[in-house]
Amino acid sequence: MLLYGRNPVLEALRDGRVSEVLVARGVEEALVAQLKATGVRLRFAPRIELDQLAGTTAHQGLLAEVEDLDWASVDDILDLAEKRSEPLLIVLLDGITDPRNFGAIIRSAEVLGAHGVVVEERRSAPLSPVVAKTAAGATSYLPVAQTKNLPRLMDALKKEGVWVYGAAGEAAQDVRRVDFSGKVALVIGAEGEGMRRLVREKCDALVSIPVRGQVQSLNASVAAGILLFEITRGRA
Template sequence: MLLYGRNPVLEALREGRISEVTLAKGVEESFVREIKATGATVRWTSRIELDQLVGTTQHQGIVAEVEDLAWASVDDILDRAEEKGEPLVVVLLDGITDPRNFGAIIRSAEVLGAHGVVVEERRSAPLSPVVAKTAAGATSYLPVAQTKNLPRLIDQLKEDGVWVYGAAGEAAQDIARTDFSGKLALVIGAEGEGLRRLVREKCDGLVRIPTRGKVQSLNASVAAGILLYEATKNR
């Protein structure tokens, strides 16, 4: 897999997952020094050739070849919370198929202290270079898992004492008046469609983010970030 973008490639270098990078001619010298300080071998090419190589101009002048990103397991996420001695915070995604939204949610989840993200196999964007770039390196630190059946996983989490809250713009319950202490799963649905009926029914409660503007809903990744902040700010 071709990984591109400065933060994702730097994180992969620091992890030892890659040892050689390709830079576009004209990249600023300070960034070149930062790359060389990792011990990586540097190859040079034109920016146009990088555009053609990755099929986008959004590579920020750096590309590297890495093994495909690997899915974690749900158990990896549960173990992560246990090892840290923290109550679980996991983000469940119901139908997020846009890779940029997916990557942005992973980034917010890592930054705000969640223990992992879970998607349903057939209803998610794949772990791709676009996801990795948008996540800005967070895929190197946060477990991202798949499940075959999201409603069934919700049942399993609830049996383990996890409270499950779904985000819904029409919900009566305000996130600011919701008790997010204890083990927690936050469910984010697809833009436009929202949460599927069965997923909604499995949640312990539906919560909304108060808005003041005339636009009725937030971008899924923005909503996830706000919900995560509210849920984790007192932890």
Template sequence: MLLYGRNPVMEALKDGRVSEVLLARGVEEAFVREVKTLAESVGGVRVRFSPRIELDQLAGTTQHQGILAEVEDMAWASMDDIMDRAEARGEDLVVVLLDGITDPRNFGAIIRSAEVLGAHGVVVEERRSAPLSPVVAKTAAGATSYLPVAQTKNLPRLIDQLKAEGVWVYGAAGEAAQELGKVDFSGKLALVIGAEGEGMRRLVREKCDVLVSIPVRGKVQSLNASVAAGILLYEATRGRK
């Protein structure tokens, strides 16, 4: 798989998943030295140069920041991986469940927020999600190298399994009466984010223990799904160690 963007490629290099790096001619020398030093430290990584237009054509975009890499395909984690991550840290589980997030940029931005704000993983439903792609990795700015991202065949069933493990499930809904700032997010928790416009499916909504809303003050009454996820994650994690 071709990966592009500076943060995603550098993190993949550190992770040992890169076989070759392609740099655009004219990229600043300091960055070239950084790439070469890291490639040499992990060993076996070829670094070569090409005209920027070749990178444009290979990536299918001009937003590659002057670097492409041939990497192993990104692998899906499992729910067990996510729970093991929380246990290894000695923390109560915080997991983000995505119901119908099909835009790869939203998906990548949510992964990035989840990793930055201390969640233990993200889970999507197999047939209702954007795939793990170069666009997702680029938007996640390297977070896919650190945060487990898992698939489930049936999100409502997974919610039932989590609740049986003592996980409290909070669903984001713009019309919910319970405002975000008044919610007690202690203990194990899952945050459910639905698709933009449609929100969560009815069955997923019904499985949630609590529906919460983000108070809005402006004329526009809705937020981008990834922005909403970031706000929810901040509120849910800010009181934790």
């Protein structure tokens, strides 16, 4: 898989998943020195070559061939929470097909202390270079798993004492007034459509973000970040 962008490439280097980095001519000397310090082989090329290979100009001057990103398992996520001795915080995505939203949610989840993200196999963007670029290296630290059936997984989590909250703009329950001290699963639905009916029905409660403006909805990744912040703030 071709990986581009400074943070994703540097994180992949730390993981030892890169043998050569293609560097655009003219990038700053400090970055080149940082790359050389890793011992990786560097190849310099005109920026237009990177544009063509990446299919975008947003590569920030770095391009690397790396092993494909591997899906984790739900057990990996549960193990991480146990390893940290923390109550589980897991993000469940129902129909997030935009790779930039997917990557941004992974990034927010990692930064705000979640233990993993789970998507349904047939209703998600793949783990692509765009996802890795938007996640800014978070895919190296946060388990991202697939499940064949999201409602079934929600039932299994509830049997383990996990309280499942669904994000819904019209929900009466203000996220700021919820006790998130226990094990929590946060469900984020698709842009525009929200959660599927069955997924919504499986939630223990629906929560909303109070809004003051005229626009009554938020981008899915922005909403996820705000909700995750409120969850971790409440726990603190």
